[in-house]
Amino acid sequence: MSPDAPRTVEDISDEASASLSPVPPARVRGDALTIVHVYPHLLGTYGDAGNAIVLRHRAQARGLPVEVVVVQPGEAVPTMGDVYLLGGGEDAKQTAAAHELREDGGIVAAAGRGAVLFGICAGYQLLGETFLGVGGAVAPGLGLLDVRTDRLQTRAVGNMLARPVAGSGLPDLIGFENHGGATVLGSAARPLGHVVVGVGNGDGEATEGAVQGHVYGTYLHGPALALNPALADRLLATVVGELAPLDDVLCDRLRRHRLQEVLPATARAGRRGRVTARLRGGRDSGASGATATLSDVPTAR
Amino acid sequence: MAPGAVPARDGVPVPDGAAHRARLAVALGAGRLAGELSRRLGRGAGAVVRGRVVLGIAPDALRSLSAGRRTLVVTGTNGKSTTTRLITAALGGDDGDDVASNATGANMGPGLVTALDDDRAGTAVLEVDELHVPAVMRATAPLVVVALNLTRDQLDRTHEVSRTSRVWGDAFAERPVTVVANAADPHVVAAALRGSPVWVDPGLRWTEDATVCPRCGQLLEWIDGRWSSACGLAMPEPDYLLTPDGVRVPGGAHVPLDLKLPGTVNRGNAAFALAAAGVLGVAPEVAAARLADVDTIDGRYARLDLGGRPARLFLAKNPAGWAAALAMIEPESQLVVGINARTADGTDTSWLYDVPFERLAGRTVGAIGDRRDDLAVRLHYAGATPIVDADPVRLAAALPPGPLVVAANYTAFRELRRHVA
Numbered sequence: 001m002s003p004d005a006p007r008t009v010e011d012i013s014d015e016a017s018a019s020l021s022p023v024p025p026a027r028v029r030g031d032a033l034t035i036v037h038v039y040p041h042l043l044g045t046y047g048d049a050g051n052a053i054v055l056r057h058r059a060q061a062r063g064l065p066v067e068v069v070v071v072q073p074g075e076a077v078p079t080m081g082d083v084y085l086l087g088g089g090e091d092a093k094q095t096a097a098a099h100e101l102r103e104d105g106g107i108v109a110a111a112g113r114g115a116v117l118f119g120i121c122a123g124y125q126l127l128g129e130t131f132l133g134v135g136g137a138v139a140p141g142l143g144l145l146d147v148r149t150d151r152l153q154t155r156a157v158g159n160m161l162a163r164p165v166a167g168s169g170l171p172d173l174i175g176f177e178n179h180g181g182a183t184v185l186g187s188a189a190r191p192l193g194h195v196v197v198g199v200g201n202g203d204g205e206a207t208e209g210a211v212q213g214h215v216y217g218t219y220l221h222g223p224a225l226a227l228n229p230a231l232a233d234r235l236l237a238t239v240v241g242e243l244a245p246l247d248d249v250l251c252d253r254l255r256r257h258r259l260q261e262v263l264p265a266t267a268r269a270g271r272r273g274r275v276t277a278r279l280r281g282g283r284d285s286g287a288s289g290a291t292a293t294l295s296d297v298p299t300a301r
Numbered sequence: 302m303a304p305g306a307v308p309a310r311d312g313v314p315v316p317d318g319a320a321h322r323a324r325l326a327v328a329l330g331a332g333r334l335a336g337e338l339s340r341r342l343g344r345g346a347g348a349v350v351r352g353r354v355v356l357g358i359a360p361d362a363l364r365s366l367s368a369g370r371r372t373l374v375v376t377g378t379n380g381k382s383t384t385t386r387l388i389t390a391a392l393g394g395d396d397g398d399d400v401a402s403n404a405t406g407a408n409m410g411p412g413l414v415t416a417l418d419d420d421r422a423g424t425a426v427l428e429v430d431e432l433h434v435p436a437v438m439r440a441t442a443p444l445v446v447v448a449l450n451l452t453r454d455q456l457d458r459t460h461e462v463s464r465t466s467r468v469w470g471d472a473f474a475e476r477p478v479t480v481v482a483n484a485a486d487p488h489v490v491a492a493a494l495r496g497s498p499v500w501v502d503p504g505l506r507w508t509e510d511a512t513v514c515p516r517c518g519q520l521l522e523w524i525d526g527r528w529s530s531a532c533g534l535a536m537p538e539p540d541y542l543l544t545p546d547g548v549r550v551p552g553g554a555h556v557p558l559d560l561k562l563p564g565t566v567n568r569g570n571a572a573f574a575l576a577a578a579g580v581l582g583v584a585p586e587v588a589a590a591r592l593a594d595v596d597t598i599d600g601r602y603a604r605l606d607l608g609g610r611p612a613r614l615f616l617a618k619n620p621a622g623w624a625a626a627l628a629m630i631e632p633e634s635q636l637v638v639g640i641n642a643r644t645a646d647g648t649d650t651s652w653l654y655d656v657p658f659e660r661l662a663g664r665t666v667g668a669i670g671d672r673r674d675d676l677a678v679r680l681h682y683a684g685a686t687p688i689v690d691a692d693p694v695r696l697a698a699a700l701p702p703g704p705l706v707v708a709a710n711y712t713a714f715r716e717l718r719r720h721v722a
Binding site for chain 2: 041054072223251
């Protein structure tokens with residue numbers, strides 16, 4: 001089975017108008033949409049700033065006034081933002097960021113009033129109950145997602161494809177993962193999708209990411225929203241309601257290239273890696289980060 | 302210890318004896334044959350294959366081939382090849398003085414072995430991959446290591462810069478070595494302080510990867526281009542300082558620079574070359590004069606002919622390199638950007654969002670390479686208008702008139718070299 005062809009612009013924006021959560025965040029209409037980019041110096045390994053760029057661009061393209069607020073450690077995290085972005089980061093920086101955010105309290109307050117939170121890799125893990133900090137010690141997260149993170153046996157590095165859970169209305173999630181975390185979801189969180197190529201949560205059940213109310217976490221690292229514009233629009237629509245469609249021809253072409261060329265090649269390499277490992281009598285090393293092949297796709301829709 | 306090896310003064314075994322020499326001779330012969338075969342099969346220059354064969358037969362060949370030479374190692378995320386070339390020139394390598402160097406950029410063990418087998422000159426200037434610095438230092442015992450910079454690059458292959466900084470520091474502490482080091486880069490400084498540093502301020506600042514102190518982990522403070530940390534680590538006073546028209550050298554003299562290479566980043570690389578040559582006793586005025594004629598480094602800055610339209614070729618491999626490349630491009634120039642994501646490039650294109658493409662907002666920019674669609678989306682979000690085409694010649698014809706620059710990452714750059722005029 002080949003991966004789904006990318007959706008059209010219309011499909012994507014239609015889907016984006018449906019929110020996963022019934023409660024819209026408290027927001028004063030007419031104000032600028034406020035995107036809070038949290039601690040880019042600590043949580044910004046590789047292209048994470050792209051998500052703020054993409055959200056701003058896509059909101060402005062709909063004529064919405066937007067303000068991007070960049071918060072550094074030591075500065076108060078605003079409580080009245082609409083979308084909060086937390087990127088990836090190495091262990092020491094992640095632990096420092098989690099500590100600062102707990103002390104500050106701003107993001108927890110924002111989540112409490114229904115703001116949208118979007119965490120990637122380290123940012124995803126620290127939104128959860130616990131994660132592994134410096135030296136592998138269990139560190140407390142912010143408790144905004146019912147997930148707990150342990151360590152993967154082999155670091156997951158490679159292209160990823162996840163099929164969104166049934167009813168989410170999102171098209172395939174694509175991107176690149178580079179993490180050593182194994183994240184298990186509790187009963188209050190739902191996965192964002194099921195892994196088709198890659199590792200994702202690494203919980204043994206091939207899930208990827210988590211969503212709980214307006215709080216999202218994913219192992220699709222870096223500029224995940226650039227590759228998944230429907231997810232970007234989902235975050236925006238949660239705040240402002242229905243969005244007009246955009247001309248996404250460039251992005252559609254990029255998604256087609258990933259789905260038809262890059263991801264099948266990654267899946268083939270993963271299969272080769274597993275066969276080689278078996279022939280050597282070893283365990284599956286997950287060399288390319290591929291745990292499933294395109295023919296093992298669990299059909300969620 | 303292998304038979305025939307004798308302990309050196311610092312405990313590192315130096316291979317010796319007839320058996321060892323014979324094995325090395327066999328290895329080098331076999332390597333040359335393999336390299337020649339690879340060339341005839343059209344598999345490139347064969348430098349890496351040749352070195353691999355040599356190392357397979359004589360694993361300590363790099364140590365043997367380095368013995369008795371003055372060796373300089375050049376490393377860092379960006380500028381390695383250019384600075385290696387400039388140091389070679391500064392030491393008189395273009396004026397008949399004998400200097401061996403791995404000029405083709407094969408910068409791990411096999412490439413170094415081939416370069417040293419090809420040229421038995423008493424001085425060797427070796428470009429070395431960041432992560433291979435400790436092993437190469439152990440084998441070649443360099444007098445000088447030039448540490449240019451440490452910025453994010455291919456995180457799917459390498460590590461975070463703080464880890465590389467620690468690896469370098471441990472290597473610099475292992476034996477006495479002069480480290481010609483970038484004073485403006487905190488990760489380089491933290492490592493260089495463990496050797497004997499000569500500080501260079503190369504002018505440019507790349508602060509995106511220098512936000513947190515490599516020693517204590519706290520946020521760094523940047524004031525007027527100088528950095529400091531709460532723990533006391535701070536930017537050292539430079540011994541060599543890039544100025545608008547030259548380099549201020551130790552003693553306070555000012556040496557003018559007149560380069561054919563474009564951009565501030567290459568003037569900074571020239572400052573490193575003056576400092577490295579200075580450690581070996583070459584007067585800065587002499588060194589500076591020798592840099593003037595260097596105009597292309599293994600295709601970098603080469604003149605292209607794209608279906609009759611002339612263009613200049615730039616290489617940029619990571620966010621800091623791209624920022625430097627974009628700064629070199631004049632406002633009236635037209636630009637084509639080429640992006641691949643093969644193994645040598647790093648297979649993750651996320652870094653495109655760490656490149657300040659916003660500087661191109663409002664402009665039309667050509668997009669080529671395997672990942673031209675990734676690039677087009679990035680350019681679109683940066684406010685530029687991409688024209689996407691697989692063929693650089695067609696793109697050159699489609700872009701408005703004006704000087705044309707083609708900037709590409711590693712494997713895309715290699716493919717573009719076939720258009721060199």
